[in-house]
Amino acid sequence: MGLGDWYDAHIMPRVIGCACSTGQVLKRRAMVVPLARGDVFELGCGCGINQQFYDVDAVTSYAGIDPHEGMLETAREAATGNGWSVDMRQGVGEDIPFASRTFDTVVCTFTLCTVEDPKQVLSEMRRILKPGGTALFLEHGRAPDANVAKWQDRIEPVWKKLAGGCHLTRPIFSAFRGAGFEVNELGEGYMPKTPKWVMWNEWGAARKAEV
Template sequence: MGLRSLYDAHIMPRLVTCACSQGAILKRRSQIVPLASGKVFELGCGGGLNQQFYDKANISQFSGIDPHEKLLDGAREAAQVNGWDVDIKSGVGEDIPFADGTFDSVVCTYTLCSVDDPAQVMREMRRILKPGGQLLFLEHGRAPDHSVAKWQDRIEPIWRPLAGGCHLTRPISSALRGAGFDVEPLGQSYLAKTPKPMGWMEWGIARKAGF
């Protein structure tokens, strides 16, 4: 195994998990994840970082996918401790292995930045939602301030391979609207004590348009 493969397989997932579990980010998770209910699907569930924030009594079934097999064991263990009916698989967001209209809630936190085809992933999340279902999102992406966005453009080519394919320049709410969601913003801000090019956050509820 070469250095690059070693980094991607063993080091990068741990670094990303550590970065995504800092206090300020956990606080944001605690504001959006408890809104999930019913049959829940979590995109990028590896590591189980969100599990502590679910309202356990409101969840009848928990499913999820993640491409990093080494992170899935922790997610499975945490979900089973909660006593849920669990179906967690290895997979990618561009091809979610669940049927149309299966879930009441889809949870997506700090995941759209690193998928290969965000538009396809959004279509897939919309597809697996029941009519009237909700996508709960918490993502970082392109900043609204031009000066910050320019730095994001400059930094991204260096940042992306070090951070597991994470993009800094992807729009969030506008992209969800373009994918057929009605978006109810719950908040947006720069993350405190974080360089602004890496710190623009948006979170809210996206519902299937037309329902």
């Protein structure tokens, strides 16, 4: 195993886990995750950071995927402790291993920045939602301020190597609309006490139109 592979396997997941569970990040997760209802699917469920924020009584069943099998065990334990029917698998968002029209809610927090093909992932999220279902999201992406966006463009190539392929410049609201969702914008803004180039956030509820 080379140094890069060792870093990706052992260090990078811990770095991302710490970065995604700071106090300010948790405050914003707490504004989005409790809105989940019914049969829930979480993309990039990681080591279970979001488990503490679900409204346990509002969730009927819980499923999720993450590319890192080593991070799933903790998440499985936390989800099972909530008393739900749980199905968590290793997988990627470009090919979600669940049937179409299965879930009432899809939860996606700080995940679209790292996927290889965000358009395909959004298409898959829409596919697995029931008609009228909702994708709840909290993501970071391209800042609206030209000076900040300029620095994002400069830093991103190095940042991706250190942060598991994390992109700084991907659009958020417009990406969901482009994938055929009706988007209710719940909020946007820079994360307090965080460099602007890394944490422009947009969060909302993207509804799959009934067919």
